[in-house]
Amino acid sequence: MSDHKQAENHLPNTAILSSISEPLLRWYQNRARVLPWREEPSAYRVWISEIMLQQTRVAAVIAYFERFLSALPDVASLAAVSDDQLMKLWQGLGYYNRARNLKKAAQIVVNEYHGQIPLEFHELLKLPGIGRYTAAAISSIAGGAPFPAVDGNVLRVVTRLTLCREDILKDRTKRHIEETLRPLYTKGPLSSMLNQAWMELGATVCIPNGAPHCAHCPLARFCLAHDNDCTAEFPIKQAKKKRRREQLTVLLLRRGDKIALRQRGSKGLLAGLYELPHLPGHLRVKEIFSALAARGFSVAEVRALPPAHHVFTHIEWDMTGFQVALRAKMSNDQQISNHLIWASMEDILHRYSIPAAFQYFLHDL
Known part of the structure; x- marks a missing residue:
């Protein structure tokens, strides 16, 4: 026409x-x-x-x-x-x-x-x-x-x-x-x-x-x-830049009926929100034991969780997850407590704001 x-x-x-x-x-x-x-x-x-x-x-x-x-x-x-x-x-x-x-x-x-x-x-x-x-x-x-x-x-x-x-x-x-x-x-x-x-x-x-x-x-x-x-x-849109991809190992640390959270920094991605502790890369169980021991944790058991993928505007996270049962008595406990919040499921449901990227690992609790 x-x-x-x-x-x-x-x-x-x-x-x-x-x-x-x-x-x-x-x-x-x-x-x-x-x-x-x-x-x-x-x-x-x-x-x-x-x-x-x-x-x-x-x-x-x-x-x-x-x-x-x-x-x-x-x-x-x-x-x-x-x-x-x-x-x-x-x-x-x-x-x-x-x-x-x-x-x-x-x-x-x-x-x-x-x-x-x-x-x-x-x-x-x-x-x-x-x-x-x-x-x-x-x-x-x-x-x-x-x-x-x-x-x-x-x-x-x-x-x-x-x-x-x-x-x-x-x-x-x-x-x-x-x-x-x-x-x-x-x-x-x-x-x-x-x-x-x-x-x-x-x-x-x-x-x-x-x-x-x-x-x-x-x-x-x-x-x-x-x-x-x-x-x-239609409509015409300029092609978006390719997102950066990162690999993370997310840890669901449990001590009795409490789960470890930490608050993210005041700036940047998910600023000020509460997250599950995580480490860069996709770690094997042996590496998780070593990493946690170096931070003063005494590990009783490690169990793999289903992997998850989360997309942000400019970045994607490929995440493996592990549920880690910790022994009640931990070395260096005071220092660890300064960085982590030990939250009950009631707290997680009603008090702390946890981004969707970490919710994948809480679904079965």
Whole structure:
């Protein structure tokens, strides 16, 4: 088709998009999922849900959202929560720095905005952890501000609609699509509905990592990628750098009914969280005995655990694991205790935040 050639390597224009608001909103009103943050779209609830939903599926977030709101129902309680309790509430969602930024932002709201989350787009951008998408989502959904909330769902839908072949990971592409969509927005409830309709369409119909459900799409008749049978080509993304891989030997150290944990440093990967002790490389049982003896442990028994693999954004861990029963009496005990916390299963379940990478080795306890 000539339209295909004309659209290649061009950013989207409003000619295609100007006709879509009405069918998109009508579809959303009839098909929107019932979600807890939609039932009461206050600024606080929208903010928490949007941070949780970054790189996490809606179905997985619902239980976390409800637990979080039950423990921390407002911005004042979030500002005052202890770091350990916050990390425990966030456990399983990953990207723990997002939770830390939530608390920092809540403290600023309490101290500088009299406890009221601002609804102005540019004021929201001043808060830690809030970028253009989140600021637009909060200001439009909770306050009716006329700002497009352009996330991965919106980028995918718009680039397919318009055959936009620009790299969606580039800021200039996101900003241009924001500006292209802005004329569709007017102040008031329609802006809230329009942003949520885009998100809903991308999450349920024009999906990532699979063929879109074009037969159920309210915008199929406007979509150039559908017309040209090339939806799989969009969106365009620059290839990611290969992740670094590391090998670890994870040790489930047991002394009676207690398990050894240690707290990670205050900076870097999984900062401040609690982990199972581990050693670099994939060690054999004999090497584990030697390594633990050198650290003052007296080992009674070593039992292999199933291996595990965990993927972070920039690194992958290939982990072997061993459950190690320690003798009650240990040499150098005081020195060891300075580095390890001996936790009961009750503590592990309810007190200490242990990242998913180490949860693999706790499943059978």
